[in-house]
Amino acid sequence: MKAQVFRGVNQLCYEDIPVPTLKPDEVLVQVQVVGLCQSDIKKIRYPLYEPPRIFGHETAGTISAVGSEVTGWQIGQRVAVMHHIPCMRCDYCLNDNFSMCDTYKNICTTAGFAPSGGGFAEYVKVPGHIVQNGGLIPIPNNISFEEASFVEPTNCCLKAVKKAQIAPGQTVLITGAGPIGLMFIMLVKYFGAKAIAPTYSHPALKKL
Ligand SMILES: [Zn+2]
Ligand SMILES: [Zn+2]
Known part of the structure; x- marks a missing residue:
């Protein structure tokens, strides 16, 4: 192989x-x-x-x-x-x-x-x-x-969401909307909270 x-x-x-x-x-x-x-x-x-x-x-x-x-x-x-x-x-x-x-x-x-x-x-x-x-x-x-x-990386994020005890009605700051940050946004919303994420510019994106 x-x-x-x-x-x-x-x-x-x-x-x-x-x-x-x-x-x-x-x-x-x-x-x-x-x-x-x-x-x-x-x-x-x-x-x-x-x-x-x-x-x-x-x-x-x-x-x-x-x-x-x-x-x-x-x-x-x-x-x-x-x-x-x-x-x-x-x-x-x-x-x-x-x-x-x-x-x-x-x-x-x-x-x-x-x-x-x-x-x-x-x-x-x-x-x-x-x-x-x-x-x-x-x-x-x-x-x-x-x-x-995505099961494994989502599981990593889920651990943090549970540790932070995200609950409906909360507003959560996610510092960085890379792949993991984007998963956090989805999870936080799934648990009924609101997500705020600053726009994040990865150095690799500047070359595009
Ligand atoms: Zn990994
Ligand atoms: Zn053990």
Whole structure:
């Protein structure tokens, strides 16, 4: 399969690599759409991670193979893929610090090399822990793969909206209407509040 492999800072290579093989509790997803997160750009531009890796964690696709012990999932099903899922049992999880959880940090979807998301490849492998704990989300027929690929970033925004206890009738200032800011505007409105966002000019837009 083809994959975009991170080979070092600012070095991405379009390579042929083997399709991941499955353990009995794993699921293989053919990637249809993957979002490009600001954090992916950061991981590519700065020496934060040892290469080689395949990034990409805002993935939506079609199940193309299931391990022999997997129940409840079929080939051909459309799914949004969460790249990691906390254990919900450790001290970190019990205090809502999910991103500090060992399970969350160490079990991740992969297309090969050190597990790092893997969405920037044709196929991504979903570990058993993620399959069994809500990390595959069925996509309803009226939702496109493009829309489904927004589940992960929307979830990040939702966390903040809940933490800030946004409620009907409030007015919320959103400082910056980039992709995440635009999602915040929609969520804030969804929860019945009014959003104010200053116009934001990204340096890249000035070149257009
Ligand atoms: Zn992201
Ligand atoms: Zn945990």
